[in-house]
Amino acid sequence: DAGVTQSPTHLIKTRGQQVTLRCSPKSGHDTVSWYQQALGQGPQFIFQYYEEEERQRGNFPDRFSGHQFPNYSSELNVNALLLGDSALYLCASSLLPPSYSYEQYFGPGTRLTVT
Amino acid sequence: GDSVTQMEGPVTLSEEAFLTINCTYTATGYPSLFWYVQYPGEGLQLLLKATKADDKGSNKGFEATYRKETTSFHLEKGSVQVSDSAVYFCALHTDKLIFGTGTRLQVFP
Numbered sequence: 001d002a003g004v005t006q007s008p009t010h011l012i013k014t015r016g017q018q019v020t021l022r023c024s025p026k027s028g029h030d031t032v033s034w035y036q037q038a039l040g041q042g043p044q045f046i047f048q049y050y051e052e053e054e055r056q057r058g059n060f061p062d063r064f065s066g067h068q069f070p071n072y073s074s075e076l077n078v079n080a081l082l083l084g085d086s087a088l089y090l091c092a093s094s095l096l097p098p099s100y101s102y103e104q105y106f107g108p109g110t111r112l113t114v115t
Numbered sequence: 116g117d118s119v120t121q122m123e124g125p126v127t128l129s130e131e132a133f134l135t136i137n138c139t140y141t142a143t144g145y146p147s148l149f150w151y152v153q154y155p156g157e158g159l160q161l162l163l164k165a166t167k168a169d170d171k172g173s174n175k176g177f178e179a180t181y182r183k184e185t186t187s188f189h190l191e192k193g194s195v196q197v198s199d200s201a202v203y204f205c206a207l208h209t210d211k212l213i214f215g216t217g218t219r220l221q222v223f224p
Contacts, residue, residue, distance in 0.1 A: 004158075033212070042119075042204050042214030043159070056211055090158055092212075104212060106151075106159040
């Protein structure tokens with residue numbers, strides 16, 4: 001059973017550029033959430049996708065956008081990159097509706113470096 | 116808003132020592148509580164969870180009890196191993212998953 005996969009593993013971009021990160025959820029999962037983890041910090045919730053729509057969003061600017069495809073895979077897009085966007089981007093999958101024992105499975109992450 | 120506060124690290128222990136990592140939370144409603152572990156170069160793995168007051172989550176020798184009266188979910192292990200060296204994150208879920216800043220554990224032989 002394949003777990004959550006993410007691509008690419010590492011990415012280096014220049015300030016002002018745009019980037020797309022990809023995620024395939026664990027088999028059987030229909031919901032994908034994205035997190036940003038800055039160095040030495042805990043993950044911060046960006047947004048969550050279910051049925052190809054953004055279901056919930058954290059405190060991130062509109063430069064961060066996403067998409068979910070009919071096969072439940074997802075993309076995270078970041079426009080006009082800033083140096084502060086350098087972080088590990090984590091994708092997590094789960095099932096909805098969440099029960100009170102809400103549980104997410106995380107991928108290994110994409111390390112984005114903005115220079 | 117909802118938040119999680121963890122003790123700062125690093126926590127440095129000798130093998131077979133007793134481990135406690137403190138975690139307290141602030142939340143409206145009744146959150147589910149989690150401990151995640153992140154090994155070097157890897158993503159997060161769920162270590163244990165508890166969904167209601169007085170529940171005890173346990174896995175791989177680690178335990179944590181959901182204490183509503185003290186809004187705490189402290190992680191404990193009776194005898195740590197070198198392989199337990201990692202960063203541990205406490206988290207809560209109400210309408211979204213909120214993490215603490217993490218506590219690095221270093222275990223030496």
